[in-house]
Amino acid sequence: MTMMSGAQMLVRTLEDLGVDTLFGYPGGAVLDIYDALLASKKIKHILGRHEQGVAHAADGYARATGKVGVCLVTSGPGSTNTVTSIATAYMDSIPMVVITGQVGTPLIGSDAFQEVDTVGITRPIVKHSYLCQNALDIPKYIRQAFYLAATGRPGPVVVDVPKDCVRPSQKFEYPEMTDKVRMRSYNPTRLGHRGQVKRAAKLIAEANHPVLLIGGGAQLSGASVEIKNIVERFNLPVTETLMGLGVFPENDRHFLGMLGMHGTYEANQTMDKSDLVLAVGCRFDDRVTNNLNKFCPAAKIVHIDIDPASISKTVNADIPIVGDAKTVLEQFIEVFDEAGYKENVEALKAWWGQINKWRESNCLKYEKNKDLIEPQEIIEAVYEATQGKAIVATDVGQHQMFTALYYRFDEPRHFLTSGGLGTMGYGFPAALGAKIGCPDKEVVLFTGDGSFQMNIQELSTALEFNIPIKIFILDNCTLGMVRQWQKMFYNGNISSTNLNFNPDFVAVAKAYGHEAFRVEKRSELMDTVKKALSMKDRLVIVDIACNTDAKVLPMQQMGGSMSDMFLNEE
């Protein structure tokens, strides 16, 4: 029988759950937890410099490793600062447990110092949340939180811990972890409906113009092997959403590129003219579908998703299949084997003939300015120098889309980006979290001069914990994506998007104790990228001046079908 305080039980529970890394920021309400944490030999605490960064780092850690990301912050402002990060994780279905301090239970509701209703504020952006009422709730709720975060459709779970629950003077018998967590109200469906799988399998085998659409769900589920099997079996063209990039190797000949607003011409054309879309773990977001009324007019939709609420939410599914992507695709493979379904050779030959014609548009070709470096060149240079093997984080904006289009991801969990919420300031802390989770991998951040300044304080974290990531700032002295829209749709009126008062990023990096370089000439680009990457044990910033007027193209025309696109600036 082990007697422990609530704080000790909290730490012990995390240890028992296999947590080795805890991202956090201390404060009044979590003092006792931090005190108990000192005794832990298993958990490494990473002190961030702002709670938003702390929680994004936990998110990046989760995306890169597939494990649950955990963070600990104090009450009041500590918890409200994590709200953007929680929403980011929620929109992208990232497993994360956020432990927040709270004022003592007798003070709750009294507007006490650093009191906010954390559970209330976060309710719409969490998978679930708990407010502990006593010390023994802590191990119970944290175990449930981990279970909920990681199973079904993953997502962030908040555990709010009032200060009196972790009081060191009160000891309790620690309830050892025994059985698996069971909750009668929560039983996610993993296995697909067999009849539906059979019907869908037949459709796939018989389709003349099939396309496979992969989303973030396939990433989370780890369905790469099954997807490759099915693609090769039926010679299927493959496209991926932003969140799905890397699940299927982008250098494979079946891959058409990303689809949607800034997708490739061939991916969007293929979707538009298809007669069967096999959608795996995606939710048909508005950035993917364009005008729903004109979406894939000839296609039957087979939609696999673990979340029934994502099926037929925007695009009606002809065959809905609720289940885990990997598990359901295994079922598909069984059915294909049993029924002896084979590639529809004649039809696919014609279909690929058509697709290859669309590919000839060479939609990712871009013109190089005589003097200025183009943002695309930067991504291509880093891609080449890292041999496409780095874990890549981005912030949000033009550089994010350029990364999605020009860095060709061949493996899952290598592209970390805020897809659903579109959170500027996500990339840097996420990259730090990823590097901590995957210390042997090269971790690269592409950011913009706007985004980087939204969580720049984490440079201090990186120094303290020696997290040697490489940062490439696509520095165009503007909020590039907003400017692009102003140029294209607001008569070229530039409103509040100039960032002419940026700091000297090299000087900032050096002030924080890091190495940094500035690149202004094309001739210096590759050498500097390589030099930065060669400095294995240092965080290096490469601030690269690039063309302010570069545009992310191709681009769908608003209100049009999938295939209505602007291919160039004319």
Added chain:
Amino acid sequence: MRQIISILLENESGALSRVVGLFSQRGYNIENITAAPTEDNTISRITILTKGDGTIVERITKQLHKLVNVIKVSSHEENSVDIVGREILFVKVKAIGHTQREEIKTLCDIFGAKIVDITQDQYILQFVESSLEVDRFLKAVGEQAEVVETVRSGVCGIFRGEHSLHT
């Protein structure tokens, strides 16, 4: 079309607010709502009357299912024969003079309402029926007498026959 949505959920703090929050977050409308523990004290049952066509209600029920605390969800059209739905209404009316007092009493007899409190110049009427019938009764009362105050419970619904909502 109005729909009655019945929900079984864990009787835990915050569970009801999650359900209500979901409606406002997703832009759905709650006409009325009742909530109370069932015979099993660890489980609550909520009945919600909402407006929306089949697609909307399907979306709502899917989202409700997604809430971790929710055990079961079922929906029916308000006037479906498969569900018995009742509301309780209290209405306080001015009842002055013999004639008016008699008229109100007759009205209550016709509808099957009860007079549950009497003062010199007021009655409190109690009426238990479907929401639509309650609307009709309230209208009729308003035509007979001056309404001082009303309170309605919101609908409480249970399925007819074999179908039932239990764990």
